[in-house]
Amino acid sequence: MPNDLKLQGLAAFIAAVEEGSVSAAARRLGCSKSVVSERLVDLERALGTRLLQRTTRRMSLTADGESFLPRARRILAEAKEAVAELSDRRSSLMGPLRISAPVSFGVLHLGPALYAFLAQHPGIDLSLELDDRFVDAASDGFDAVLRHGPVTDCRLVAKRLATSRRVLVASPAYLAREGRPTSLDELCRRNGILYINRETDWRFAVDGGWRVVHPRASLRVNNGMVMRDAAKAGLGLTLLPTFFVRSELESGALEQVEVGAEAEGAELFLAYPREGVVQAKLAALVDSLKRSFGEPPYWDG
Template structure:
């Protein structure tokens, strides 16, 4: 079957959104909503937050596609994308949605074998579990500006869940957004490493195609996620005995 033309897709979208907006004026959000998000954040945090959103808006037909690549939101037909990091695509309207500290962490077993780094310079002698899509990922703020460290790679991978798993297995030190590591740090499965310098932070953005105005569904989703994640987000809050659980 031939794929619909861009004009036909646009007409279908406008008709669908028109019906959805009319329902929204009556106080009901209805119709399809297609999202893309990174795998790790989607599994750990976005999925549970969306369950709550759908419970509040049961007439929405939600499709969530988890993918660590930077999808083409407009061409691939997504209503919105949630991304970790800067969104450079000028065809999108991007809004910062949440922040996360990035922390150095390793297992107790690894640190028992190799010692606890005391400074950024000490990291060069350690094994690193590195994010494959960024060569200069380990950046730290110091009195003289940014310092980039490149430890010996024990593993390079483009997925935060695998990086976290490798750190838990004792393969080395990893630098991860706190939304991956906060529960393991709270239980002691991972030890947070303090070098005296802060790692470059992380930001989560929600973005939608510029040619489409922000729909009532996207606005409601944004409010729901912000209410669920909190400000600051719960993964950056001090442990309260409920690590890893989304507060209600």
């Protein structure tokens, strides 16, 4: 290996390939575009070959780049693993940790839970990105993602953090105006505030199986707090995890609606790539979050 081959150059190269551009790689690495470009140039100079073919419109790997990419990934992974092992021997957790989580849960519950984790492990440099889109932890550069629901990606390891009941709720004003439904059949004729792109979200346990209900959509949105507030405004019924509506149920701003069947619950997971090299930090994070949320979790208490 050339003496002036730097890990930062390897990280810039891998990020540029996986993100598809220098600009996107810079955002992922948290530095400027010019810094990433400089690191790429330094890496190619150290290797004595061109790794990337860059034009104004696109970027592609050269033949040497194709050959070097898996080795670069292995070198960087082994270096990170070595750092993690040294941290474990010192009984301290250090270094960067990048995670993604849904906006609403991040604001309401994950943020406060992370403060205790960071106070216990001050050497960790945590980056938390809140995003309601589906984040691919295996390719988007995250060490872990928080998921509310099943994790079916075989590339990921999923650690359960907590369970969550889901309840059907509406505002007192809506129920006074439209009446309180008492059966699943009645729900089909009501206005529902729905989670976008999830057509089978309203699932209820019936006779050992599941029945999916399709209410009339008064609003579709991909954010739980907006769904909750729309229900408070009287736009219709909505089905939400208890961690969104506990305070509103206690205050009376929302009322739980019973229809003779229990809604399908959900679980919270922390999922991370199988080939990740920050397992010690993630194990500590999982333990800390479990303690913060409780069993059963405080939002179902």
